[in-house]
Amino acid sequence: MKIIDFSETNSILNQYVSEIRNIEVQNDRLRFRRNIERIGEIMAYEMSKTFAYSVKEIQTPLGISPVSTPDSQLVISTILRAGLPFHQGFLSYFDNAENAFVSAYRKYKDTLKFDIHIEYIASPRIDGKTLIITDPMLATGSSMELSYQAMLTKGHPAEIHVASIIASRQAVEYIASIFPEDKTTIWCAAIDPEINEHSYIVPGLGDAGDLAYGEKE
Numbered sequence: 001m002k003i004i005d006f007s008e009t010n011s012i013l014n015q016y017v018s019e020i021r022n023i024e025v026q027n028d029r030l031r032f033r034r035n036i037e038r039i040g041e042i043m044a045y046e047m048s049k050t051f052a053y054s055v056k057e058i059q060t061p062l063g064i065s066p067v068s069t070p071d072s073q074l075v076i077s078t079i080l081r082a083g084l085p086f087h088q089g090f091l092s093y094f095d096n097a098e099n100a101f102v103s104a105y106r107k108y109k110d111t112l113k114f115d116i117h118i119e120y121i122a123s124p125r126i127d128g129k130t131l132i133i134t135d136p137m138l139a140t141g142s143s144m145e146l147s148y149q150a151m152l153t154k155g156h157p158a159e160i161h162v163a164s165i166i167a168s169r170q171a172v173e174y175i176a177s178i179f180p181e182d183k184t185t186i187w188c189a190a191i192d193p194e195i196n197e198h199s200y201i202v203p204g205l206g207d208a209g210d211l212a213y214g215e216k217e
């Protein structure tokens, strides 16, 4: 299993991560969503370097130019709702990709205990395709696990990319233990050391869905 942590490299992506974490900046919802989207765009660009390519002869007005373009059949899947701006970032670059949407939410039994509920999935067949599952937060990893299981009802992908922005160390280890070792890559912008008793990432950024779209009742 490959694990790629962008915080190990200095790039402008770290500026966007600092802004979505920063309590003084993150409440500007438009900026928060756009920063998530920009991180998705940069991650998509880096991820594109791992795809299969072949050279095509492109007819220009003046001649023929050989251009190496990607052949991978992509399905970008996201987990509602915080995943939406992240998904859009990937889709801006992978504009020919197919798309899948899964709902997952924490249904609380009391202030600390919850189950993850999946109620909705809209997906193409994914057999033999490159599946990218996008969700900005990997806290316990349960939403990712259950969403992946839901996606498997649509077939078996050739390759899997788990894309997140902030992941807990625990979630990275958990995802690495349950996803197929030989065909999964985990991409994240940062790996944080802890989750708290409410299963929020520490230091994390708070509630990504609420910051992007407002609080739920």
Ligand SMILES: O=P(O)(O)OC[C@H]1O[C@H](OP(=O)(O)OP(=O)(O)O)[C@H](O)[C@@H]1O
Pocket (backbone or CB within 6 Å): 079, 080, 081, 082, 083, 104, 105, 106, 116, 135, 136, 137, 138, 139, 140, 141, 142, 143, 144, 171, 199, 207, 208, 209, 210
């Ligand atoms: O790794 P986990 O412990 O499962 O937590 C991570 C999940 O929490 C967030 O969604 P949330 O449930 O807050 O839903 P929302 O996007 O509607 O706010 C996030 O987008 C993940 O899907």
Ligand SMILES: O=c1cc[nH]c(=O)[nH]1
Pocket (backbone or CB within 6 Å): 082, 137, 139, 199, 200, 201, 202, 204, 205, 206, 207, 208, 209
């Ligand atoms: O830290 C966390 C954990 C789950 N969901 C979030 O939005 N943030």
Ligand SMILES: [Mg+2]
Pocket (backbone or CB within 6 Å): 082, 207, 208, 209, 210
């Ligand atoms: Mg949320």
